[in-house]
Amino acid sequence: MNCFEDLKWRGLIKDISSPELEKKLNEEKLTFYIGTDPTADSMHIGHFSSFLIASRLARYGHKPILLVGGATGLIGDPKPSVERQMISKEEVLKNVEGLKKQAEEIFGFEVVNNYDWIKEINVIDFLRDYGKYINVNYMLDKDIIQRRLESGITFCEFAYTILQGLDFVHLYKEKGVTLQVAGSDQWGNITTGIELARKMMDTELYGMTMPLVLDANGVKFGKTEGNALWLDKNKTSSYELYQYLINSSDECVIDYLKKLTFLTKEEIENIEKEHFKSPELRIAQKALAKEVITFLHGEEEFNKALMMSEALFTEKINELSSEDILTNFKDMEKIILNEEVKLEDLLVNGHICTSKREARELINGNAISLNNIKINDCNYIVTKDNAIDKKVYLIKKGKKKYYLGIYE
Numbered sequence: 177m178n179c180f181e182d183l184k185w186r187g188l189i190k191d192i193s194s195p196e197l198e199k200k201l202n203e204e205k206l207t208f209y210i211g212t213d214p215t216a217d218s219m220h221i222g223h224f225s226s227f228l229i230a231s232r233l234a235r236y237g238h239k240p241i242l243l244v245g246g247a248t249g250l251i252g253d254p255k256p257s258v259e260r261q262m263i264s265k266e267e268v269l270k271n272v273e274g275l276k277k278q279a280e281e282i283f284g285f286e287v288v289n290n291y292d293w294i295k296e297i298n299v300i301d302f303l304r305d306y307g308k309y310i311n312v313n314y315m316l317d318k319d320i321i322q323r324r325l326e327s328g329i330t331f332c333e334f335a336y337t338i339l340q341g342l343d344f345v346h347l348y349k350e351k352g353v354t355l356q357v358a359g360s361d362q363w364g365n366i367t368t369g370i371e372l373a374r375k376m377m378d379t380e381l382y383g384m385t386m387p388l389v390l391d392a393n394g395v396k397f398g399k400t401e402g403n404a405l406w407l408d409k410n411k412t413s414s415y416e417l418y419q420y421l422i423n424s425s426d427e428c429v430i431d432y433l434k435k436l437t438f439l440t441k442e443e444i445e446n447i448e449k450e451h452f453k454s455p456e457l458r459i460a461q462k463a464l465a466k467e468v469i470t471f472l473h474g475e476e477e478f479n480k481a482l483m484m485s486e487a488l489f490t491e492k493i494n495e496l497s498s499e500d501i502l503t504n505f506k507d508m509e510k511i512i513l514n515e516e517v518k519l520e521d522l523l524v525n526g527h528i529c530t531s532k533r534e535a536r537e538l539i540n541g542n543a544i545s546l547n548n549i550k551i552n553d554c555n556y557i558v559t560k561d562n563a564i565d566k567k568v569y570l571i572k573k574g575k576k577k578y579y580l581g582i583y584e
Contacts, residue, residue, distance in 0.1 A: 177441065178202045179236040185441060186434040188229055190360045193370055193383040197355070200382070201236070208233060208355035209288075209347055211243035211340070213253060215263065217274030218411055220404030221420075222396050224468070225389045225435050226359050227283055232438075233357070239286075241351060242279045243343060246272045246291030253365070254333040256323050278407060282472060288351075290343050297342075306342050307335075309375040310368065318364035337368045344369025348381060360385040389435055392425040397432075409473050415504035417472075418481035421465040422458060426451075429460040437467035488570075488578075493548050498565035505570070505580060513569070513581045519544070519556040522581070528573055538573065545572040546581075 180198045183189050192198070200206060210230045212223060219227070230240040249268045252260035263271075276287045297305075315321060318337060321329060344366070347353035356366050366383035373381045389397035405420055406412040424432055429451070433444050451460040469478040484504050487493045493501075511526035522528075523535040523544070535544075535554075542550045546558065547570050560566050560583050569581035 179233070179238075182236075182441075183229070183232065187431065188225075188232075188386045188435060189384065190387045191363050191383070191385045193367065194380070197382045197384060200355075201233075201238070205237045205239070206233075206355050206382075207239040207241065207352045208357055209241040209243050209344075209351075209353050210357045211245055211248075211290075211343070212275065213245040213249040214268050214271030214275055215249060216404075216406075217271045218278060218406045218408035219275060220406050220412075221417070222389075222404065224407065224472075225397065226357070226386060227279075228436060228438075229357055229386055230285065231283055235438075238355075240283075241347065241353060242283070242285040242287045243347070244272050244275045244279075244287060244289050245343075246289040247294035248290060248336065248339050248343070250291075251332055251336050251339065253336055254320050254324055254329060256320065257327065259330060259333065274408075282407065288347070290339075290346075293346050294339065294342070302338075306338055306372065309372055310338055310341070314371070315368075318368075320361070320364055337365045338372075340365040341368035341370075341372040344381060345372050345376060348373060348377075348379065353381075355382045355384065357384050357386075359388055361388065386435075389432070390428075392428050407472055409477065413504045413506075414469050414473050414477040414481035415484040416507070417469055418465050418478075418485055421468055422461045422485070424461050424464060426455055426460075429464060432464050433460060433467075437464065438471075439463070439467060487548075489548065491548050493570050494564060496564065498563075498567040501564060501568050501570065501580070502582075505578070508578050508580045510580045510582055511571070513558065513560075513563075513583050515560055515583075517558050519546075519551060519558055520554050522558055522571075523573075526571075526579065526581070528571065528577075528579060543574050546570070548572065 177185060179201045210226060212219065234240050246268060249271070250262070250265065252262060254260065272289055279285050279287050315334065315337060321334065344353070344356055356369060358366060363383070363385050366385065370381050370383055373379045391397055405417055430444065430448050433439060433447065447460050447463050466478055469481055484496070484500065487496055511522070513522070519539060520532050520535040523538070524532055529535040529538065538544050539552055539554050542552050544551055547564060558569065558581070563569050563583060567583050571579040571581050573579070
């Protein structure tokens with residue numbers, strides 16, 4: 177397959193600004209950019225599919241540039257329903273450095289910061305040199321602005337689309353950028369840049385968006401109850417990422433393999449065939465986890481995540497260090513332990529059980545494990561000496577409830 181056919185087969189094309197773009201992607205070497213605003217010091221897994229498009233295009237010989245919006249991040253892209261909360265300049269600058277470092281390490285892109293050129297533009301020049309070319313009626317037709325008209329939109333947010341259009345024009349002049357790539361929610365901002373270039377320089381620039389990657393419930397991929405899965409392994413461990421990917425639904429996982437990995441069409445079709453023969457083996461989910469984590473963090477991190485996952489259900493937990501456990505299982509409920517405590521008292525005092533009676537019933541019923549070893553003695557004494565590194569116990573109640581007992 178050529179470049180455009182590959183993207184189309186993977187379901188990565190939603191909008192293109194001109195039919196000519198297909199030919200250009202297949203026959204020319206374009207310089208293009210993809211942008212992100214520094215609302216945090218790390219990208220999350222929701223960014224991953226968009227940035228992989230950039231990597232795919234690079235593999236076909238196109239040149240990617242990542243724009244980190246140090247200026248636009250101070251304004252904020254309009255949200256669909258409410259005004260975006262502003263963040264301080266200090267935090268924006270800190271986040272810019274984090275994203276720049278991450279993009280260079282993971283993706284190897286050239287990184288630019290729009291604060292470097294927008295900070296030099298005064299308000300009069302902005303209105304005369306850029307604002308005069310964009311009609312208010314044109315802006316009101318933008319979907320994101322229309323959705324905010326009833327509840328209200330500030331001029332600050334309203335002007336955001338011109339700033340993003342300004343970026344496109346600037347990068348065309350300075351870097352020869354002729355294409356902007358983004359998620360489908362950025363289509364309105366992309367077309368503003370195309371409109372500015374047409375009116376200011378009589379030049380045609382191009383835009384392409386991809387569909388947002390959603391889970392089985394229609395929620396943006398990578399979001400769990402409002403908490404992002406970060407690409408920074410110090411914020412989201414490889415184990416946590418592994419658990420998210422391995423639990424992908426059967427109805428979504430093949431789509432994820434197409435959009436989030438570099439596996440070929442033949443490889444994905446073979447995985448799909450084998451997966452649906454025995455879905456309980458989670459062949460496709462395992463392939464997804466391996467490809468994504470290895471790309472982001474390397475093979476060693478993937479093997480570590482796999483080992484952590486296996487250890488959670490076996491006595492291999494004792495082969496891990498307390499640091500590994502505390503880092504990778506950091507979201508588990510924690511219980512502070514004393515030097516020595518009777519097991520049934522630990523269960524009650526740690527609020528694992530509501531009473532000693534319940535605690536005794538669970539212990540006698542083989543429903544309590546310490547470091548994956550079942551304990552059925554109500555008089556069992558939990559001591560520091562038997563903890564992992566004399567510091568940590570993995571406490572399991574029933575089949576799915578886990579706690580960390582920690583000696584401080």
